[in-house]
Amino acid sequence: MPGESNTHIYPVQAHPHPFDPLSATEIEYAIAIIRKQHGQLRYSCNAVSLSEPKKAEMLAWLTAPDTKPRPRREAEVVVVGVDLLYDGIVDLDNGKILKWEKLQGLQPMIMMEDLQGTEKIIRTDPKVIEQCGILGIPPEDMHKIYCDPWTIGYDERYGNKVRLQQALMYYRQSLDDSQYSFPLDFCPIVDTEAKKVIAIDVPKVRRPLNTIASNYNPKDIEADGGYRKDLKPINITQPEGVSFTVDGRVVNWQNFSFHVGFNHREGIVLNNITYNDKGNIRPLFYRMSLAEMVVPYGNPEYPHHRKHAFDLGEYGGGYMTNSLALGCDCKGVIHYFDAVFANKAGAPITIKNAVCIHEEDSGILFKHTDFRDDSAIITRGRKLIVSQIFTAANYEYCVYWIFHQDATIQLEIRLTGILNTYAMAPGEDTNGWGTEVHPGVNAHNHQHLFCLRLDPQIDGQKNTVFQVDSACGPGEVGSAENKHGNAFYAQKTKYSTVKESISDYDGSTSRTWDICNTNKIHPYSKKYASYKLVSREVPRLLPKEGGLVWKRAGFARHAIHVTKYADNQLHPAGRHVPQTSGEPSLGLPEWVGDGTESIDNEDIVLWHTFGLTHFPAPEDYPIMPAEPISLLLRPRHFFLRNPALDVMPTYVSTPSGVKEKMAIDKRDKESRLAFEEQKAYYGTKGEINKVETFTNK
Numbered sequence: 001m002p003g004e005s006n007t008h009i010y011p012v013q014a015h016p017h018p019f020d021p022l023s024a025t026e027i028e029y030a031i032a033i034i035r036k037q038h039g040q041l042r043y044s045c046n047a048v049s050l051s052e053p054k055k056a057e058m059l060a061w062l063t064a065p066d067t068k069p070r071p072r073r074e075a076e077v078v079v080v081g082v083d084l085l086y087d088g089i090v091d092l093d094n095g096k097i098l099k100w101e102k103l104q105g106l107q108p109m110i111m112m113e114d115l116q117g118t119e120k121i122i123r124t125d126p127k128v129i130e131q132c133g134i135l136g137i138p139p140e141d142m143h144k145i146y147c148d149p150w151t152i153g154y155d156e157r158y159g160n161k162v163r164l165q166q167a168l169m170y171y172r173q174s175l176d177d178s179q180y181s182f183p184l185d186f187c188p189i190v191d192t193e194a195k196k197v198i199a200i201d202v203p204k205v206r207r208p209l210n211t212i213a214s215n216y217n218p219k220d221i222e223a224d225g226g227y228r229k230d231l232k233p234i235n236i237t238q239p240e241g242v243s244f245t246v247d248g249r250v251v252n253w254q255n256f257s258f259h260v261g262f263n264h265r266e267g268i269v270l271n272n273i274t275y276n277d278k279g280n281i282r283p284l285f286y287r288m289s290l291a292e293m294v295v296p297y298g299n300p301e302y303p304h305h306r307k308h309a310f311d312l313g314e315y316g317g318g319y320m321t322n323s324l325a326l327g328c329d330c331k332g333v334i335h336y337f338d339a340v341f342a343n344k345a346g347a348p349i350t351i352k353n354a355v356c357i358h359e360e361d362s363g364i365l366f367k368h369t370d371f372r373d374d375s376a377i378i379t380r381g382r383k384l385i386v387s388q389i390f391t392a393a394n395y396e397y398c399v400y401w402i403f404h405q406d407a408t409i410q411l412e413i414r415l416t417g418i419l420n421t422y423a424m425a426p427g428e429d430t431n432g433w434g435t436e437v438h439p440g441v442n443a444h445n446h447q448h449l450f451c452l453r454l455d456p457q458i459d460g461q462k463n464t465v466f467q468v469d470s471a472c473g474p475g476e477v478g479s480a481e482n483k484h485g486n487a488f489y490a491q492k493t494k495y496s497t498v499k500e501s502i503s504d505y506d507g508s509t510s511r512t513w514d515i516c517n518t519n520k521i522h523p524y525s526k527k528y529a530s531y532k533l534v535s536r537e538v539p540r541l542l543p544k545e546g547g548l549v550w551k552r553a554g555f556a557r558h559a560i561h562v563t564k565y566a567d568n569q570l571h572p573a574g575r576h577v578p579q580t581s582g583e584p585s586l587g588l589p590e591w592v593g594d595g596t597e598s599i600d601n602e603d604i605v606l607w608h609t610f611g612l613t614h615f616p617a618p619e620d621y622p623i624m625p626a627e628p629i630s631l632l633l634r635p636r637h638f639f640l641r642n643p644a645l646d647v648m649p650t651y652v653s654t655p656s657g658v659k660e661k662m663a664i665d666k667r668d669k670e671s672r673l674a675f676e677e678q679k680a681y682y683g684t685k686g687e688i689n690k691v692e693t694f695t696n697k
Contacts, residue, residue, distance in 0.1 A: 017248050018053045018061065018071045019259045019271045024340050024348035030075035030090045031346035037097060043081035046108040047316075048342040049263045051076040051089050054567050055286065055603075059461070062272060074098065080108050080163070082193045085576070106576040107163050109265070109314050110151050110192065113344050114165070118149035118190050122167050125197040131186045135209045137171060146170045146179045148393040148420075151314045151578040152189065153306035154548060157199075160579035163192040166201075166306060168420070171209060178418065178622050180394060181214045181441060185423040187303055201303045207423035210440030214622040238333045242359060244384055246335055251357065253384045255643075256403050257281075260386060262339050262355060265571070266290055267317035267388050268401060275407055277639065283457040284409075284531065285633075290317065290399065291453035291607070292573045292587075294553040296543050297420070298445035299433040307420070307444070308549045311392045313577030317399075320390040323352045329389060330356040356387045365405060365644055375658045378651045379644070381405050394418040398626065406644040409531075409633040413450065416626040419443040419616050435616045443616035447542060449556045451572050452631070454606040455565065458638075459517040459529050462601045465501060465562050466516055467493040468532070469509035499595025501562035505538035513560060513608075514636060518601055522637040529638045533606070535559075535631035539613045551582025554589035556609045563591050565603040572607055 027048045053071030061068045077088040085108060089099035122128045123142045132145060147167035158164055167188045170179035185207040189199040221227055244253035249260045255276040261269035266289040273285040297307040318339060326334055339354035365381030386401040396417035402410040424442040434444040456463045473487025495501035505511055516528035541556045543549035555572035574586025588607060612629055
């Protein structure tokens with residue numbers, strides 16, 4: 001982006017909602033301001049995104065948008081070049097730079113343009129061509145060489161002075177083959193800025209190139225017996241339209257109201273989630289997002305220890321998001337939001353249909369049948385889904401934020417795509433670190449650990465978190481207080497300090513966590529108004545304490561952390577993640593500090609790490625069926641009673657209605673019996689007409 005540029009005129013009269021992502025015009029304007037003052041630097045753009053308003057200012061504006069000052073519109077800018085990295089904040093309202101900080105010892109995320117450029121670099125490198133030749137791939141086939149470029153994680157040989165990638169190598173026999181069936185056993189290291197290969201890691205024991213394809217394209221399926229032909233169409237129609245409204249980026253549906261934001265790193269960000277409780281607008285969450293994730297692989301052989309991707313902090317869940325298609329990614333009547341980012345040149349680019357909003361039937365909301373008289377009520381539920389899908393090289397992550405009519409909020413993530421694969425020799429022992437999912441193809445064990453950032457405002461900004469465990473009641477069997485030994489209760493442990501909050505999941509106690517407003521007590525239950533975090537897919541971080549992954553992914557060491565709110569604490573693995581060593585640990589571990597800060601009845605943030613551990617199997621290959629993981633945020637002692645009672649029943653019959661129907665049925669039955677008796681009597685006398693006369697009477 002070197003050179004001068006005329007400053008664009010920012011359309012002040014068209015101020016967006018303060019939570020709205022930057023528009024294309026705003027991105028251009030921010031870059032123009034940077035160029036005007038720093039155009040002599042040789043750098044490229046790494047990120048231009050909304051610098052979110054300070055929470056105190058935003059809350060004031062949300063309370064009275066017509067009278068309170070609108071938060072200043074600011075852009076967060078990251079630029080990078082050879083031996084330089086700058087973080088900046090640009091005031092878009094006043095056209096000036098508020099912050100311009102040169103950083104040392106850090107590397108910014110790898111952009112899509114960087115990843116795409118790496119494949120071109122490795123195809124022409126003489127040393128890569130040499131290694132391919134050793135495996136039997138001739139120079140004229142280098143156009144058949146592919147790679148998945150990853151950040152290098154951390155390599156003690158290079159540290160973080162140079163921006164590096166590691167290229168996971170593959171071969172594609174024909175254009176429609178899946179390259180993941182033909183993994184190569186060596187790994188080039190690429191200097192991103194210099195655009196050259198600086199080293200190649202080659203294993204001590206070489207693995208031959210696999211020659212057997214495993215594909216999922218239509219022609220391959222047809223050759224293997226063809227597609228199933230016994231499925232009939234299912235059509236989803238909403239002839240009267242949708243039940244939600246969209247005002248800008250504010251969505252209203254079934255008493256919920258929330259703002260849908262989006263950024264290059266986290267993807268979907270939900271803000272100012274409230275619930276209309278019979279005219280009382282009650283705040284639930286100020287901000288919700290997937291803040292980070294780490295995918296550590298479990299093969300200890302060099303250099304596989306470097307395979308632990310921080311997909312959000314190193315590549316950006318927004319940057320990698322898909323353009324969604326009607327009927328494929330989403331079905332029904334859809335409302336879409338586009339996403340706008342800056343490319344390396346600082347020019348805005350648009351991903352169409354990055355976010356999908358639609359409704360689905362969600363099955364039974366509630367039901368009861370009284371066995372005494374067969375009276376029944378059945379109410380089917382509806383759910384609203386806000387979704388995005390992003391592709392991180394081989395994997396797809398489908399992210400669904402789901403709102404339910406009983407005021408439950410659900411996060412579901414579906415994992416699909418293709419396993420990360422590595423070459424293996426015939427008869428090679430995987431040593432338990434992976435699985436041979438196809439001849440010559442080793443898929444290593446790995447974890448997918450996601451960090452959810454919750455900024456609660458349960459009936460207000462002052463909240464407290466309690467750990468809830470099911471526990472046996474005191475007293476031995478035969479004792480006066482627990483004679484038959486059947487007593488159990490919910491044991492609640494308050495987190496008063498940050499240190500107390502650092503905790504893990506315990507399936508043996510069905511552990512959950514209550515986010516409470518201890519200033520609001522339910523008139524019936526006498527318990528605190530709260531939302532309960534129900535999350536049961538919470539594996540522990542398997543890389544050992546003191547190891548590279550453990551040091552770098554400090555947020556994943558425990559299932560729960562609670563910290564006091566701070567405006568600049570958004571990214572639990574640190575603001576700039578690539579090539580960090582974990583010494584010192586960045587992000588959440590540094591915010592925890594000595595752990596003495598109070599989180600009792602404070603403005604707090606809850607960080608929750610959840611996910612799954614994946615031991616691959618042949619059924620996951622050549623493309624993996626979607627595997628879902630889910631968690632819930634459910635109201636507890638928040639409403640006077642079931643908040644979904646006013647959802648129209650699908651079917652209802654009351655006891656009085658059943659009784660009345662039975663009486664009518666009885667009269668009808670008696671009339672029919674009388675008719676049959678008269679018919680039989682007059683029929684023997686040949687006087688059938690009298691039956692008709694009788695029935696008419």
